[in-house]
Structure formats: structure tokens, C-alpha cells
Amino acid sequence: MNHGHNHDEIIEHYNRFHAAVYGPEGALDRKTRHLICLGATLGAGCEFCTKYxxxxxxxxxxxxxxxxxxxxxxxxxxxxxxxxxxxxxxxENP
Incomplete structure (x- = not known):
């Protein structure tokens, strides 16, 4: 299903999103963001993401x-x- 976007455009948007989230500026320092990322990747079970x-x-x-x-x-x-x-x-009740 194509909603007016080709795959390359979607990847380009993703890459900009990724760069904005993990870039040098933010309320959290880069190391803290990547420590959070590590926890999230482990929870998601993404081996590639965990290695990254x-x-x-x-x-x-x-x-x-x-x-x-x-x-x-x-x-x-x-x-x-x-x-x-x-x-x-x-x-049982939690």
C-alpha cells in the first residue's frame, strides 16, 4: 500500500528522526539517552539495536x-x- 511516500522518503524521515533523538542536544546527555536506548533494545529483543x-x-x-x-x-x-x-x-491478582 502506497500512501504517496516511497521507501526512500520514509527512510530519510526515519534517519532525521533518529538524528534528532540521538543528536548532541537535548534535556538528557547523550550517554543517558543511549543507556535508556540499551534498556529499550533489550526489552524489544533487537540484537542489532543492542549492539548499536x-x-x-x-x-x-x-x-x-x-x-x-x-x-x-x-x-x-x-x-x-x-x-x-x-x-x-x-x-490471580497482580
């Missing part, structure tokens, strides 16, 4: 402790989701 986030974090000199903490936060979201789903399936 880790690569940028290394360039931004994120420490192993910062990266590990972001991973831990992502793990709590996944664990909470699994716990709540199990309770729902069993008919």
Missing part, C-alpha cells in the same frame, strides 16, 4: 558499571512482565 547501543556507549566512554546497571533495569522490567503474565494466566 553498546557500541555508542563504548564511544561515549560509559563504564561497565553504568552499562550493567542499565541492563539490570531492563531485566527487572522483563521479570516483572513474566511475573504479572503468570499471575494473569493463573487467574
Amino acid at each position: 547501543a553498546l557500541g555508542v556507549l563504548k564511544e561515549l566512554q560509559a563504564s561497565d558499571a553504568e552499562i550493567d546497571e542499565a541492563i539490570s533495569v531492563a531485566m527487572t522490567v522483563g521479570a516483572s512482565n513474566a511475573r504479572l503474565l503468570a499471575k494473569k494466566v493463573r487467574g
